């Protein structure tokens with residue numbers, strides 16, 4: 031105890047009391063803006079790169095405002111969210127049961143270990159040619175790529191959670207006459223709910239990253255298409271505004287996952 | 301409950317853990333199975349609960365052969381192992397939920413929680429309870445499906461001395477009130493003397509070496525401080541020691 035007391039406390043600098051979290055978040059965002067602004071000025075002052083001056087914060091934000099008020103943002107993001115949502119849904123529907131089986135059955139775990147680790151390390155985008163050949167629609171191919179990207183974190187996080195389940199819980203449930211379905215709904219799923227959502231959170235991060243390059247192909251809607259299109263039409267303010275939209279939506283989705291994890295977490299942090 | 305010719309060997313173990321176990325237990329009787337660590341007490345209790353199939357022999361409870369777990373015979377383990385994502389009453393209701401009961405669940409749960417004196421904790425998260433309270437929730441959970449037989453595997457060994465004594469007396473009183481058959485595994489002779497009507501001694505490799513040692517005490521004398529208790533404890537301890545060394 032005295033040892034801990036002896037360690038000098040690192041001072042929070044600057045000292046901002048109870049608003050520290052909020053203030054630090056603003057400092058971080060402000061810092062990012064300043065760097066962006068400095069970069070924009072450097073570009074504007076460089077005769078070789080002058081054409082790209084619209085990447086700077088002011089033109090970007092002005093354009094973003096227009097895009098939000100005209101509903102263009104929704105038109106861009108809608109198809110992308112649909113593709114990611116669909117791909118994630120398939121990944122969850124396959125990944126969670128697979129993860130539970132792998133977590134419960136040692137032999138299945140041993141059989142699948144090498145193939146799954148192998149498949150996991152292949153960049154989802156390298157499936158692109160196969161996806162394009164295998165699916166009639168571009169949408170189908172993109173959803174496939176997102177599923178391929180998203181499934182592994184979900185499978186592995188679920189399996190790891192299931193392996194950590196206290197065997198005594200299983201014994202207690204069996205002793206009280208639980209059927210296999212009861213075992214699933216009252217023991218396994220609640221026990222690993224946070225693990226599943228941690229997997230979904232990781233998967234969503236990967237899926238959101240894969241989405242944009244996947245949308246460079248074929249389709250004529252979505253955020254990736256919007257980026258490509260803005261580049262082709264030399265509207266750099268629209269391009270950087272779209273980048274901001276991608277970042278904001280990704281951040282919002284991640285925050286939602288974190289909220290879900292916090293809600294489902296039953297462990298006491300004491 | 302009739303146990304006839306039960307023997308068991310684990311796949312991993314070289315010799316049999318239990319062999320030739322015969323035992324008859326009357327309804328409503330409180331029986332203590334006493335033996336040293338490794339004598340196969342837990343194994344026998346798991347077989348009685350239908351959680352393990354014996355290699356040989358059979359267990360019958362009221363004419364039904366025990367081959368799997370059932371709400372009629374329920375085991376309570378050393379650790380409470382409550383589900384931390386559920387409240388006290390949700391935990392207590394599990395057995396009823398598993399047996400598909402949908403009516404009267406709330407009343408039954410309220411009954412068993414009052415039996416273990418946890419009524420005002422019904423909506424608490426189980427992680428906020430003390431170890432003794434958690435073990436009482438586990439007891440309520442075991443009692444809710446109204447079992448005929450309750451099997452206890454050293455359920456109080458993790459509790460401090462005072463909580464343990466209170467639980468020992470409470471559980472005996474509850475069993476007697478409900479007419480439950482109680483089979484209690486312990487390596488502590490004083491626990492057996494406090495709680496049981498009869499002591500059964502197990503010796504590792506030799507199986508049951510004495511199964512008719514009556515604990516001759518009135519309920520009022522089941523107190524660590526009573527003279528009758530001390531005399532009875534001395535007598536059983538002597539029997540236990542002789543048997544272990546013979």
Ligand SMILES: Nc1ncnc2c1ncn2[C@@H]1O[C@H](COP(=O)(O)OP(=O)(O)OP(=O)(O)O)[C@@H](O)[C@H]1O
Pocket residue numbers: 310311312313317335336337338339340341342343344487
């Ligand atoms: N799953 C198992 N596989 C193989 N051997 C086992 C298994 N469980 C128990 N054993 C062995 O069976 C013997 C009896 O074990 P058991 O747990 O029944 O003893 P116990 O009397 O309950 O002991 P304790 O008082 O320590 O709980 C021990 O030698 C133990 O090593």
Ligand SMILES: [Mg+2]
Pocket residue numbers: 341342343453
């Ligand atoms: Mg044991």
